[in-house]
Amino acid sequence: MKKRLIPFLTAVCVLTVVGSAFAHFMVMYTPEVALHSGSDLDMRVLFTHPAEAGHMMDMGGIEEFYVLTQRGDSKVKKTDLKGYLKDIEWANPHAKAPAFSAMIPKKVVRSMGDYVFVMKPGHYFEKEEGVYMQQITKLILNVGGVPGNWADPVGLPCEIVPLIKPYGLWTGNVFKAQVLSEGKPVAGAEVEVEFMNHMPDLSTNSMPAEGTVEYPHDAFVTQTIYSDANGYIAFGIPKAGWWGFAALGVGPEKEYKGKELGQDAVIWVKAVDMK
Numbered sequence: 001m002k003k004r005l006i007p008f009l010t011a012v013c014v015l016t017v018v019g020s021a022f023a024h025f026m027v028m029y030t031p032e033v034a035l036h037s038g039s040d041l042d043m044r045v046l047f048t049h050p051a052e053a054g055h056m057m058d059m060g061g062i063e064e065f066y067v068l069t070q071r072g073d074s075k076v077k078k079t080d081l082k083g084y085l086k087d088i089e090w091a092n093p094h095a096k097a098p099a100f101s102a103m104i105p106k107k108v109v110r111s112m113g114d115y116v117f118v119m120k121p122g123h124y125f126e127k128e129e130g131v132y133m134q135q136i137t138k139l140i141l142n143v144g145g146v147p148g149n150w151a152d153p154v155g156l157p158c159e160i161v162p163l164i165k166p167y168g169l170w171t172g173n174v175f176k177a178q179v180l181s182e183g184k185p186v187a188g189a190e191v192e193v194e195f196m197n198h199m200p201d202l203s204t205n206s207m208p209a210e211g212t213v214e215y216p217h218d219a220f221v222t223q224t225i226y227s228d229a230n231g232y233i234a235f236g237i238p239k240a241g242w243w244g245f246a247a248l249g250v251g252p253e254k255e256y257k258g259k260e261l262g263q264d265a266v267i268w269v270k271a272v273d274m275k
């Protein structure tokens with residue numbers, strides 16, 4: 001779908017392409033993942049199609065939200081963050097849905113090292129396909145440049161574990177990672193990759209109608225890669241900004257309320273241009 005269509009056409013497109021050309025992505029977002037020093041973190045959690053700002057979905061609440069903090073050889077510290085969640089409505093130009101904000105105070109993000117944020121949403125029912133979806137999502141942030149547990153599996157039902165420092169990516173780097181289900185590599189996992197084409201606006205809790213990338217063809221909107229025999233994926237990052245990776249249906253739970261469940265593993269990374 002071409003971007004910057006007149007609003008009426010865009011609305012029609014959204015109605016016709018939902019569930020086909022664009023991928024659903026849980027988004028856990030804060031503007032910066034490489035921090036010089038500890039500070040308050042303004043976060044948002046929403047369920048959308050990041051390549052096009054129209055469609056929003058109700059994630060069904062949040063079951064788990066926490067951060068694992070670690071640096072050097074120190075012990076991993078787990079901090080529950082559910083108490084910081086606030087209900088909001090995320091309103092894109094053509095759709096809105098319940099979402100969450102969280103102002104995580106500096107006392108949580110104070111010391112140097114890595115911060116692995118984990119968010120497990122509730123269940124979303126995709127009516128068109130008659131299936132439930134649950135995307136367990138990670139976002140990894142660093143304070144002060146001293147590395148920590150970014151390459152360690154969290155131990156989630158399913159997850160994408162980076163093999164390249166996920167908060168220090170240049171444009172053009174290859175993002176390499178391993179897809180795990182219950183700690184074991186998943187061979188041949190289908191992984192969807194999307195660019196955050198409409199940057200979230202934290203002041204209005206919305207994404208702008210205008211994207212930053214023009215797609216020449218629908219095939220470019222959602223990139224698809226497969227994990228190899230040992231569960232590894234590799235993706236050359238072509239543009240600065242935010243990139244989401246979703247390994248589809250790799251989680252161990254396959255059913256919810258008598259219906260098929262797709263349990264996905266999602267990770268978000270940010271790439272920066274060399275200047």
Ligand SMILES: [Cu+2]
Nearest residue numbers: 023024055057
């Ligand atoms: Cu969707």
